[in-house]
Amino acid sequence: MTIPMSILDKPAPEAARELVGKVLVRRLPDGGVCRVRITETEAYYGESDTACHACHGRTKRTEVLYRPAGTIYVYLCYGIHWMLNLVTGPADDPQAVLIRGVEGASGPGRVTKLLRIDKSLNDTVLGGALSLEDDGFVPERVAASPRIGIGYAAPEDQARLWRFTAM
DNA sequence: AAAGTGATCATG
DNA sequence: ATGATCACTTTG
Numbered sequence: 001m002t003i004p005m006s007i008l009d010k011p012a013p014e015a016a017r018e019l020v021g022k023v024l025v026r027r028l029p030d031g032g033v034c035r036v037r038i039t040e041t042e043a044y045y046g047e048s049d050t051a052c053h054a055c056h057g058r059t060k061r062t063e064v065l066y067r068p069a070g071t072i073y074v075y076l077c078y079g080i081h082w083m084l085n086l087v088t089g090p091a092d093d094p095q096a097v098l099i100r101g102v103e104g105a106s107g108p109g110r111v112t113k114l115l116r117i118d119k120s121l122n123d124t125v126l127g128g129a130l131s132l133e134d135d136g137f138v139p140e141r142v143a144a145s146p147r148i149g150i151g152y153a154a155p156e157d158q159a160r161l162w163r164f165t166a167m
Numbered sequence: 168a169a170a171g172t173g174a175t176c177a178t179g
Numbered sequence: 180a181t182g183a184t185c186a187c188t189t190t191g
Binding site: 052108110147 | 184186187
């Protein structure tokens, strides 16, 4: 079943937690379809979250984060890896969920490699080349832990348990 | 443990 | 125009 956009229309930490176990559907330009279950996510929660890209306000790059829930945010990290994020919450409130892992690919850079996602999906919306489905599966347990790779953030933000992993 | 890799953003 | 900084992966 297609998921109503309401799963993303809530604070990023809640959305991140609920997205674990859902299915990501990638439709390629050549007609191919790839379906994978989300196993790991992370929440980035607004300008007050010093780990969030929008913590320094609007820039050309972060503008996408200010869009409505369901917008796709893709950016290049370390010159090599595309990171896939789903924008959550109301417009003008920059929040997103990073897809860190799916079945068959652990690590955000590998997820985008597997699904052939790059900058061309940035600032598009779910429902076309990429969409979400719910097949009724419920993870046995979802663990919460600190986010990865955010050593630049304030200690209290580093400590937040905004990484969610299916167990 | 460390390099590889390039867009982005804040400086000048 | 230049330089620092990365929400990572792979290799040794």
